[in-house]
Amino acid sequence: MVAKTGGTIMQSRSGRSNISSTKTERKVVERNRRNQMKSLYSNLNSLLPNQNFKEAQPLPDQIDRAINYIKSLEEKLEKAREKKESLARSRKRSYTCTFDPISSAASKSPQLKIHEIGSALEIVLTSGLDNQFLFYEIISILHEEGVEVVSSNFQALGDSFFHIVHAQVIIIFDPLC
Numbered sequence: 228m229v230a231k232t233g234g235t236i237m238q239s240r241s242g243r244s245n246i247s248s249t250k251t252e253r254k255v256v257e258r259n260r261r262n263q264m265k266s267l268y269s270n271l272n273s274l275l276p277n278q279n280f281k282e283a284q285p286l287p288d289q290i291d292r293a294i295n296y297i298k299s300l301e302e303k304l305e306k307a308r309e310k311k312e313s314l315a316r317s318r319k320r321s322y323t324c325t326f327d328p329i330s331s332a333a334s335k336s337p338q339l340k341i342h343e344i345g346s347a348l349e350i351v352l353t354s355g356l357d358n359q360f361l362f363y364e365i366i367s368i369l370h371e372e373g374v375e376v377v378s379s380n381f382q383a384l385g386d387s388f389f390h391i392v393h394a395q396v397i398i399i400f401d402p403l404c
């Protein structure tokens with residue numbers, strides 16, 4: 228309650244209670260903030276790999292551990308990406324072979340192209356009329372090596388045959404090796 232007396236304003240006890248309630252509210256807000264930060268730090272610490280400490284670690288040490296752990300994860304991630312790219316580059320290969328048949332100089336030399344992308348193979352055989360047996364030999368070799376032929380087709384164009392074989396390398400995991 229405020230009373231006006233001769234040009235001055237006087238505050239009663241209710242003014243003081245407003246000030247003390249404001250201080251109390253600030254204390255409560257600060258306590259809640261600290262409790263929330265404590266909960267967040269605890270949650271952060273629980274996400275780190277277990278390090279069996281006999282004593283509780285100080286908060287700055289916990290934060291340093293979290294920072295170091297995040298940096299180590301970033302490094303591992305970068306190495307894994309590099310390894311993945313390296314493997315992807317090395318798995319994508321092409322091979323070209325040319326055979327010179329001795330039987331006839333006039334016949335067309337067969338060409339064999341193998342494109343390997345991961346575990347998938349694309350084999351392109353270009354041959355003349357005299358070398359049709361090569362297609363059967365390729366299929367036989369693939370079968371012997373345990374490669375599954377997914378599809379095969381051919382096209383005759385003039386005196387040349389184009390055979391395309393799509394195959395899948397079957398990888399068998401042997402724990403004894």
